[in-house]
Amino acid sequence: MKICLARTVLLFLIPLSLGYSHHSFPGIYDVDQQWLLKGVVNEFIFRNPHTFVVLEITSDGDTTEQWYIEMAPMQVLMGRGMDKNTIGPGDDLIITCNPARDGGKSCGLGQKGGLYRPDDQLLYGMDPRQLHDLLNLPK
Amino acid sequence: MKAAKTIYLLVTLLVGFGLSTASSGQDGVPDITGYWMWLPHEEFRMRLWGPEPGEIGGLPLNEKAINAAMAFDPNDYYKPENQCRNHGAAYVMRAPFARQFLYEDTDILLIRIELEAQERKIYLDGRLPSSEEHTGLGHSVGSWESEILTVTTTHMTPYYHRRNGVPYSENAVMTEHFLLHDSNYLTIITKVDDPEYLSEPLVRSISFKKLPDSYADQFNFEYDCEIIEWEGGAPGRGLQ
Numbered sequence: 001m002k003i004c005l006a007r008t009v010l011l012f013l014i015p016l017s018l019g020y021s022h023h024s025f026p027g028i029y030d031v032d033q034q035w036l037l038k039g040v041v042n043e044f045i046f047r048n049p050h051t052f053v054v055l056e057i058t059s060d061g062d063t064t065e066q067w068y069i070e071m072a073p074m075q076v077l078m079g080r081g082m083d084k085n086t087i088g089p090g091d092d093l094i095i096t097c098n099p100a101r102d103g104g105k106s107c108g109l110g111q112k113g114g115l116y117r118p119d120d121q122l123l124y125g126m127d128p129r130q131l132h133d134l135l136n137l138p139k
Numbered sequence: 140m141k142a143a144k145t146i147y148l149l150v151t152l153l154v155g156f157g158l159s160t161a162s163s164g165q166d167g168v169p170d171i172t173g174y175w176m177w178l179p180h181e182e183f184r185m186r187l188w189g190p191e192p193g194e195i196g197g198l199p200l201n202e203k204a205i206n207a208a209m210a211f212d213p214n215d216y217y218k219p220e221n222q223c224r225n226h227g228a229a230y231v232m233r234a235p236f237a238r239q240f241l242y243e244d245t246d247i248l249l250i251r252i253e254l255e256a257q258e259r260k261i262y263l264d265g266r267l268p269s270s271e272e273h274t275g276l277g278h279s280v281g282s283w284e285s286e287i288l289t290v291t292t293t294h295m296t297p298y299y300h301r302r303n304g305v306p307y308s309e310n311a312v313m314t315e316h317f318l319l320h321d322s323n324y325l326t327i328i329t330k331v332d333d334p335e336y337l338s339e340p341l342v343r344s345i346s347f348k349k350l351p352d353s354y355a356d357q358f359n360f361e362y363d364c365e366i367i368e369w370e371g372g373a374p375g376r377g378l379q
Contacts, residue, residue: 022226024189024302027213028373031188047365049222049255052374068374075253075359101192102214105375111188 022049022073029070029098029108037067037107041091046084048073053087053115055095068106069095071115071124080124092118096125165242168283169319174354175238175347178324182343186233190303204306204336211304217373223364225255227298228276229313229331233345239358248281248288256362261290268294273309288317300331300341308335323349 025031039057053069071077077086087093094116097107109115114125179186185194195208215221226234236253243249248261261281268278277295281288292313299305311333318326325347330340371377 023213023216024191026189026191027303028216045367047367048362049364066375070374073254075362078359100373100375102373102376104371104373106373 025098025108025110028100028106029110030101031098031110033099034112035097035099035107037069037095037097039067039093039095041087041089041093042066043089044084044087046074046077048075051077053093053095055093065105069097069115070106070108072109077124082124086123087115093123094118165245165283168288169286170322171240171248171288171317171319171325172242173240173352174350174358175240175325176350176354177235177237178346178348179235180346182233185301187235190301192303194303195301195305198300198305199337199339199341200305201336201338207306207336208301208304213303214373214376215304217369219366219368222366225257225275227307228259228279228292228295229307229311229329230298230300230302231255231257231276232315232327232329233343237350237354237358238347239360251358251360253359254362255364256360261288277313286318290315290317306336307331307333310335325349 037055037057039055041053042056043052043054045052045054051071051074053071055067055069056064057067058064077083095107095109095114097113098110100106100108109125115123117123177186192211192213193209195205198204200208225231231252231254232238234252234254238253239249239251241249241251243260246262246264246266248263250259250261251257252259257276259276259279261279263281263283265280265282271294273294273296275296275298277292279290279292281290283289292315295307295309295311295313297306297309300307311331314330314332316328318328320326326344327346328342328344330342331337332340367374369376
């Protein structure tokens with residue numbers, strides 16, 4: 001019984017730890033804005049203190065921009081079954097994130113953030129169905 | 140890789156067992172050994188996500204500390220010298236994830252902090268620091284008084300009470316009282332004295348819940364940190 005209780009607590013607490021960042025997340029990112037980015041992976045930087053997806057985003061037909069998507073430390077991603085090979089160059093991704101406060105081309109995976117394949121497969125973060133509802137996006 | 144992990148876990152278990160056995164020598168004091176998971180019951184948002192810039196309410200700060208916090212640039216964390224700088228002693232116990240408490244011997248209690256794989260040493264024999272050098276975790280001496288472990292930490296390098304630049308100085312002195320509730324919950328009451336930045340001592344508490352010993356399989360005490368020289372000082376800032 002004790003073990004069951006402990007496991008219950010553990011299951012509850014580990015997801016709470018998923019958003020942890022070494023720096024203050026709201027210090028860098030505007031948590032009042034939620035963005036949806038679509039692009040192709042240039043690089044997956046799987047390292048501490050933070051992991052990054054470098055995303056090539058094409059807008060206005062042919063203009064491309066490189067964006068840095070900041071995520072939790074390695075051990076947090078590993079706790080969700082991710083490793084350095086989960087994402088690779090050329091992968092199409094859809095990302096919901098909070099933009100940098102200072103206008104830099106970076107976006108952080110915050111409390112409502114998520115990392116998805118185009119088929120809605122959740123790689124990390126919030127369930128896309130919840131997010132689509134939240135943002136009133138087409139499904 | 141799998142074999143290496145298995146060996147690592149085995150060694151961790153064996154070492155952990157051996158060190159825990161040493162705890163049986165701590166007669167007459169509560170058994171604080173084992174794995175403890177943080178409870179986010181206090182300051183959840185600030186401890187997990189972090190404070191907003193300038194969010195300094197509730198802390199007894201003097202003018203110097205307020206000025207320092209208001210001038211803090213969050214992008215400082217991206218500077219090469221800060222990226223792999225671990226959280227300091229007066230902050231790190233408030234961070235998420237698990238802790239492992241175990242005795243290295245009868246004179247030294249270890250607190251292994253899963254985040255950043257930091258290891259605090261609590262000297263129970265009252266020894267003085269071997270040098271005047273200051274470190275992130277400082278020098279900690281502790282003693283059991285009745286059922287409470289009291290730990291005093293000095294010789295810390297400057298760091299932050301909050302991750303928005305609320306500072307503490309190298310002269311800060313932290314006193315922690317560790318107390319168990321029916322062996323399943325651990326509360327640490329912390330007092331920091333630091334006249335350089337505080338108008339009165341900063342007193343706070345944090346709590347943990349005991350985990351089963353099987354958590355050893357999940358306890359992640361490996362941490363490598365890689366420094367990146369960000370163009371423009373932070374990710375995405377130097378791009379056109």
